[in-house]
Amino acid sequence: MKHFMNLVLIKNIYIGIPMAALICYLFLLFCFLNVAEKSSEVRDLKAILSALLSWTGGAVLMRLQISPGIQFWYHVSLMGLFTIPILIYGFLFHYLDIRGKDRFLDGCMAVTVSVVLLNVFTGCILPPPEVQIMANGGISYHYHAKTGIWLLAAAEIILLVYVTLLAHKKIGGQLEYRKKLGPLLIGTLLIMGGNILCVMPWSGDFPFDTLGGVGMAVCFVYIIYKQYLFSFSMRATTGAVYLIAVVVAFLPMIILEPNIDHVIGQTDSFTKQFITVFVVLQCLWMVLVMSYARKWLERILYQKKKHIVESLVEFQDMAASILNKKELYQKIRSTVSSAVPDSYARIFEKRDDHFVECTADGDRVLDIEEEARLRSFCGTGGIHKKPEIAVFKYDDKIYGFLYVELHRKNRLIYDEADCIRQIANSVSGALKNISAYEKVYQVSIHDELTGLYNRSYCSEFMKNLDIKEHPTGMIYLDMDNFKLYNDLYGEETGDQILRWSASQVQNLCSDKMSVFRVGSNEFLIIAEESRKEILLSFARLIQNTILEQKEDKPKVIQPITFSIGIAWDKNMAESARKLFRQARRAAFYAKGNGKNRIEIYEKSFEGQEQSREKGYEQVTPTIFALMAAVDAKDSFTFEHSENVSGYAMKLAAKMGLPKDDIQTAKVAGLLHDIGKIGIPESILKKKGKLTDEEYEVMKTHVENSIEMIHFLPNMNYVIPAVLSHHERYDGKGYPGGVKGMDIPLLGRILAVCDSFDAMVSRRAYKDALSVEYAIGELEKGKGTQFDPDVAEAFIELIEEDPSFQVKAS
Structure with missing residues (x-):
């Protein structure tokens, strides 16, 4: 070690300075070794640092005279040196987004490499240095520059000026860019200046070239430390760790080199160098193999972790929008199966103080x-300790847990256990959302008054019901005389009757039946049963149960009854909606045939309509009873209704209307003023002109008439005519302000007949007017009050039929 330090730092400054630069560049390269960024700036920076390592590393190995010799490492160093500026310019162009210069730089790089290769064979630029042994035993190197080096230096200077101008033009007044990139250009100048000084005859032994490299390293460190171009904190740690690892890896070689004679005996210099190089290469090979092994392992672990994270993220994204437990649990199973190989997810839910396993096929007690x-x-706390178990918990209550059953020998790894825990956390939030949604959803699909499913949910239910695949029967219940209960006892009692009736029906229904409120006083039962006899038997049970006297039954004099319709045959209905209409139609027939009856829809109902004549005959006693009540209150109204009925029937016949429309005109004429039974006598029999307030009250007789007609079974067909008999052709009538041909034809007929009879009949407030006068008024009213065609037809009828004159007199 002492021999190495003397060699590097004391006896040969030519080795000490390049070694310092080499260590500095190694550190910088290691800082970016694990950077995952794919940007062109990072790639360019790594290329610059690699070139700097080639230059300084080649210089160090050359000065150490390591095999294969000085010339080889000199040319390696020279290749790195001459490519550094080109790579720096590429970095600048990418960083400043200067486009269209890639081919130019590629050309410069190709020329540079060609010149260096030419110098290898000819030495026409800068031949290898001359080695001289100094008096103290050190070694110095003297360069002998050729003309080519000055040409190359001039070209490099011109290129530097060109790049600087391009950068200046791009940066403009942006001082921030100058602050970031200035040190990089200074470092480039230091390298070029140091190498030019090194070949000067008067430079002596001082290593200006490598000193310039140290300056470049300082500029790099300054840029990174100031975080002008890149974040430094994490990268500095990475660089330091890798640099220490390299130093430790080469310690055996540093120790071996001065003591090699003691290990293998005396040997020549070449053999020593060969062994040293072999050890270095072996170290590098081991580092390379370990590096690739580490990356391969990291890639495998990363892919596994990535797969787990992707599965978890996908689950978390979907769990936030899932509003159904079954769908949520199925997603848990698929996610766990994907994230944890050879496993099966079992889900347990706590219900009423006991646990149920929620399987794909349903709940298992x-x-x-x-x-x-x-x-x-659970009592021992094991549910919270096992990594394969994760609890579903919200609002400080445990609602269940996930148990991951492993079908393999090895245990869960940390990422898998964490994934299970994260899934459970997401499920806890999702279950809370589902619970809140269920409460709101249940409110939205239930009728507020009766608690039954409402009409909108009935439509949704039938839309998803396939009666061809599943046996289905429908029972339609229409409460008889419901409006009478409201009128006689008030709406509160009417609501009590509805609630009580709904509860009676609901209590009779099994789990295979769903009950809906589909109208103000109409219920529907959809049963998983298509046998007619069973449906009929159940309908009779409902009928009898409703008629029973019970303590909680609302106290009304009239019996509470239902007209019930049954539809059951899927061969007559292609859909649930069609079956519903059939059940409703059967209930309609039950109501028309006397109420408190049960009708089963049969094929004979298809296209069948009850005769309007028959319907009229059924309610004739009721109509005349009502008219008698009107007569007792106002005899003029009774006589007027009979007259209008006769006129309307004749006018409809003259206009060529069908038999049913003639019958409708007759009945509508009788009923058009029936609502006047609700008008005070003081207004009905007033001899003077009505005030505005009294006239508004009088106008309500139209709505009153419609409400009373609703009580008459099978008489709804007269409503359009009765409702519109006070509308005017010009739209100024009431109650709807309808105009022209939008007024029903029978309503236009009644308007003419009603006005004519009002003019030619005596009233409490006026005498009868002549027929001639009335005809004149009809003429005047054509196109304003009356339909011109209808008025003209009535005038012709008057002239043709002498009975009009008689009635008028």
Whole structure:
């Protein structure tokens, strides 16, 4: 060791200075050895440092006269020296984003390499130095420059000026760039200046060239230390560790070299050098092999860790948006299987103070022995200690845990255990989200009043129901006379009836039945049953249960009953929606045929409609009972309704309308003012003109009529005509302000008939007007109050039919 230190630091300054520069460049290169950055600046920096190592390393080995000799290491050093400026210029161009110069630099590099190779064979630039032994035993080197070196130096100076101008133009007034890149250009000048001084005749023995290299190293360290171009803290640690490792690796060679004679005996200088070189190469080979082995191992471990991290990140991203436990648990199984090879994820959930295993095929209740063993394990705290177990916990409560069952001999590695823990943390948050979502979702799909599933969820349920694959039957329940309950007892009692009825139906239904509220007073049962007899038997059970007298049953005089429709045959319905319509239609027929009945939808229902004549006949007694009540309150209204009914029927026939429309016109004429039963007598029989307030009350008889018609089974078809008989052709009527052809035709017919009878009939507030006057008013009202075609047809009817004159008189 003493011999080596004397050689390096005392007897030969030519070795000491290059050695210092070499160590400095090794340190800098090691700083960037493990950098994962793929930027062109980092690649260029590594290339510059490699060239600097080639230059200083070649100089050191040349001065140590290591085989294969001075000339070989001299030319290695020269190659590094001449390529350094080109590589520095490349770094500047990339850092400053100066584009289009890559080919120029490649050309400069090719010329430089060619010149150095030419110098190897001819010595036309700078031949190897002359070795001289000094008086103290040291060695000095004297260079004899040729003309070519000055030409090359001039070319390098011109190139430096050119690059400097390009950089100056690019940087402009950006002082920050000058601050960062200035030291790099100074270092380049130091290298070039040092080497030029070294070949001067008057330079003596002082190593200006390597001193310039030390200056360049100082500039590099300054740039990195100031973090002008790169972060330094972590890289300095990396560089220091690698440098220490290299020094330790070469310690045996440093110790062996001065003591080699004692190891192998006296030998010549060449053999000593050969052995030394062999040891150095062996050390380098071992370092290289270990380096590649380490990188190979790191790559394997990195790929494994990367796979685990990617699986975990994917799971965490998806878990945040999963709102279904089954989907979440399936994702856990697939993620664990991917991240932990040869494993199986078992998921346990705590429910009502006992554990259930959630498998892919459904929940599995633990047997008594398993439950006891699991409770004992949890009680001892083992659930928190085992790396293969991770707890699902939120709001300070344990909701379950994940157990990773290994089907391999080796245990979990740290990254796998950490992945399991991270999965459990994500699951805990996801379960909390799912719990909150479930609460909101349940509120959104249930009816607030009855607690049954609501209509929107019914639509969603039927959309996902395949009646061809699963046996399905539907029972539609339509409460009879519900509006009567509201009118007689109030809406609060009506709500009580709905709640009670819903609870009775819900209590009768099994787990294979779902109950929905699909209308204001209508329920639907969807059963996993398609046998007609069973569905009918269940419908009868509902019917009888509703009729039973119970303590909690709302106290009303009228019995609570339902008209019930059943649909069951998948051969008559291609979808759940179609089956629903069939059940509803059957309930409609049950209501039309007397209420409190059960109808089963059959094929004969297809295309069948109840005759309007038959429907009218069924409710005729009710209609005339209502008209009698109106007559008792206002006899003019009763007579007026009969007249309008007759006029409308004749006018509809004259206009060539179908038989059903003629029947509708007749019934609508009878019912169009039935709502006046709810108008105070003081307004109905007032002899003077109505005030604005009284007129607004009078206008409500239209809505009243519609509400009362709703109580009459199978009479909804008259509603459009009754609703629109006070609309005007110009849109200034009521209640909807509809105009023109948007008014139903039968409504336009009633408007003409109603106005004509009002004019030619006597009222409490006026005498009857003549038919001629009424015809004149109809003429005036064409296109404003009346449909011109309908008014004209009625005028022709008056002129053709003498009975109009008689009625008017």
